[in-house]
Amino acid sequence: EQSLAGTFLFLLDLPTNRCAAPAVLSLLETPAVRRRFAVEEEELARVRAWLRESGIRWGLDAGHRRELGLEMSGLHTWSFGLDRLLLGYIAGAGELYQGIAPCAAAAGGEAALLGRLAEFLDRLRDWHGRLREARSAGDWTELLLRLLDDFFAPAGDEDDHDALPELRETIVDCLGQCQRAGFAGLLSPVVIKTCFEQALSAPSPGQAFLSGRVTFCNMVPMRSVPFRVIWLLGMNDSDYPRNQRPATFDLMAGTPRLGDRTRRNDDRYLFLEALLSAREVLAVSRVGRDRRDNSVRPPSVVVAELQDYIDRSFSSDAGRACRQLTVEHPLQPFSPRCFDGSPGRASYAEQWLPIPGPATEPPPFLSSPLPAAGEEQRQVAVKDLVRFWSHPVRFFLQERLGLRLRAADELLPENEPFLPEPLQRYALGQAAVAAVLAGQGNEEQLQWLQATGALPHGSFGVNLFHELARLAAGLAATVTPLLADPVAALDVAAEIDGFQLSGRLDGLYGGGCVRYRAARLKGRDLLSLWLQHLVLNLLAPRQCALKSCHVATDRTVRLRPVADPGAELRQLLDLYRQGLGEPLRFYPETSRAWLEAWRAGKGREAEAAKKTWTGGFRRPGEGEDPAYRIAFQGDHPLESPFPALAQAVFGPLFAHLEDDDADL
Incomplete structure (x- = not known):
């Protein structure tokens, strides 16, 4: 209703x-x-x-x-x-x-x-x-x-x-x-x-006013019936006395006169009636602290006046009289203070009773690896292998446990875009680069983006487009020479030590495999390029060079031919199968930071890894990902075998970087 x-x-x-x-x-x-x-x-x-x-x-x-x-x-x-x-x-x-x-x-x-x-x-x-x-x-x-x-x-x-x-x-x-x-x-x-x-x-008539031993009702006039106990709920500063916004056609509210009724004065009178109706006990309940920062929240003005009156009327050596009458309950029902034996705030909810004994760390997410899923684990698609190494822990949670951590945002936006979110900005930049490579002019791109509503209104959208156009022009200028002599996509069907690798490899040109992204170089970009580079070298087509290149906004990475791509893929596939049984202690960005510090030879591997894992001011760390928090609860994710995995995966990749890109 x-x-x-x-x-x-x-x-x-x-x-x-x-x-x-x-x-x-x-x-x-x-x-x-x-x-x-x-x-x-x-x-x-x-x-x-x-x-x-x-x-x-x-x-x-x-x-x-x-x-x-x-x-x-x-x-x-x-x-x-x-x-x-x-x-x-x-x-x-x-x-x-x-x-x-x-x-x-x-x-x-x-x-x-x-x-x-x-x-x-x-x-x-x-x-x-x-x-x-x-x-x-x-x-x-x-x-x-x-x-x-x-x-x-x-x-x-x-x-x-x-x-x-x-x-x-x-x-x-x-x-x-x-x-x-x-x-x-x-x-x-x-x-x-x-x-x-x-x-x-208007409230429905409901049940009769006095229908049992305990009566729940609103505070309305003419109900000053004496009761042994009266308990007032919700006496917060912002809730009582109530504020009533007058209707726009109410001319009396615009020019009030002496004797006009006001909701606030009526509520003050109702509080006085309730006070006079209590024969033995008057209890007043309110929210005394903010649930976000635990700061003190003031009571209703009528409650504050009653407290002041009590303090002026009674004196005590133990302090303010009103303070002795006040019981402060914890904000949460599971607070240990609810179970410390205090009679005023004792809880009887068994489900919140703390476990006796000293506090212990939560148990690990998995005490032992999951059993092997069967031979279907050895049927591996190239795209699934790339997706696994972009985030091994999330892949494990999704594919083995069916846990989806990134559900689509259910809240619909209700305001037109002013500044795009980082992911939206990246998508716009990627689309702008693709449009430039396809030969579209700036005017045509601007009309399309405005027609789709992807840009903010007015000059904000035009300025954003010009910024994206400059980014796209610079990236396209680097990518265009690499796209000479396109080669048709190759079918992948290879057996590597019992693994059946299948799929398609596209993005091939005379100079090799080419990838680009309108963003800074990430660890997952390197891993994706490395895996596809290994597949390219395994197939060894004659129509293109056995090299790979990734163009980012901050640098360009090139990989040399690999002498034994099968051995490198075998190691990655073995780790892939291990990662389907338990969360693998490999994190693309943190592992990359560890290996770069190790290659520098200054002994700061742990410091570099921790900095990337924890983040900093306005820079979220990789460890804030919900997948890592779930999989490594009660554990230390940067302990062994994290260093060994970082070296096993990124070591061969860095060894095949061309000399100009050796120091990333």
Whole structure:
């Protein structure tokens, strides 16, 4: 019922609402709305993915934004995103059409769902215009009942509580009061919304006031019935006395006079009534400390005044009288102070009882390696081997334990982009380099990125594009000479000491294997290049050189031919199989830092590894990855065999770097 009432109030607020993507999707998630538009619950995940991929943030269209006082284009509006989705479904991923960039997010069998989403948005636009005008009470009644029919469908299950009839009765009763009072004037949308906010927020009658030995109730006037014990909850400074924002049409609130009622004064009187009604015990509960930083939070002003009165009226050699009456409970139920025997804050929750004895470190994640999964472990695809060595511990958790640590972010953004996140910036840079290599001009790239909504609005987006264009031009100038004489991708089918290696090797040219990335060189880039370089040398095609090259924004790395690639791959495959049985103590960035320090010969290997693992100011360490925290809880990840693995994996790689790249 509360969900349906909140959805109804959201619809009444359409003329002034931003219609942000999360709010509108929440509207569609309401069961009654889903039934009306025939959207299944499992289909909401697809709709959410469409909204994210098409770039919808807020606003129905450009006209809606102008009504809100913002002279902006229709970028990132619902109309913008829906046009992209429909064009992508019809034409697929392709070129701009009349300034619209297609978004091919909807698959062939999802046409019906896309059509229902379009119908839902069309109905929102229609009612956004209808609810803006002032009307008589009778017209409002007819209009709002039609609004319920357009957006809500009754529950199909007889056992399911249907709140629609109650909502219809509320509409008829509220607006019927105007007719009974003989009011024939026009009612503005603000008045209507305020009226229904009050009607739908009024508490239900519920049970009788005095129905048992313990009574739970709100603090309302005329309930000053004597009780042996009265306990007041939630007496926080920001919650009591309550603040009431007056309605915009309330002229009395703008010019208050002596004798006008105020919510704060009423609440102060209610507190006095509760104080007088307590015969034996008055208990006041509040949140005394902030749960984030444990700082002291002040009580309600009426509680503070009561404390001051007690301190002035009573004196004690043990200190303030009020302090002796106050019991401070721990913020968390598992605090050891709940079980130290203090009668005022003793806990009886057995699940939080501390384990007796001295504190011990948590047990290791795995006490012994997992049993071998079978011979299928020896069927290895090249792409899986590359993925394993980019993060061996995460690969183990995902492939052997089915633990997914990087779930997609469920929160939809509701504001247009101002500055891209690091990953988004990298994706834009990578796309810009690919566009330059494909021969696209800057103007064409800018039009495409603006049409997709990937760039911020206005000059911010133009400045960002120029910065990306300079980055792409510099990287493309280095990469272009390496892309001469392209070679077709090679099929990989090789047997190495019982392992069956399969897959395809692409990115081959006359000069060898070429890779590039619009980012600084990472340890995983070196490992990926090394693995593909070994496969290239194992296949030894005649049409290209047995060399490999990776171009990054800060340096270019080249690898020489390998005399015995099978032996190097055999060692990496043996470690791969070991890493499928237990978390491997190999971390691409930290292991690289250790080996570089070892090659420098200054004895600072442990210091370099710890610095990369722990990070620093505004520089997260590799050890902050959740996969490492899970796999090495109660353990020391930089202990043996970490140094040996770093040398075994990165040692041969560094030995095959060309002389100019020997010192990375």
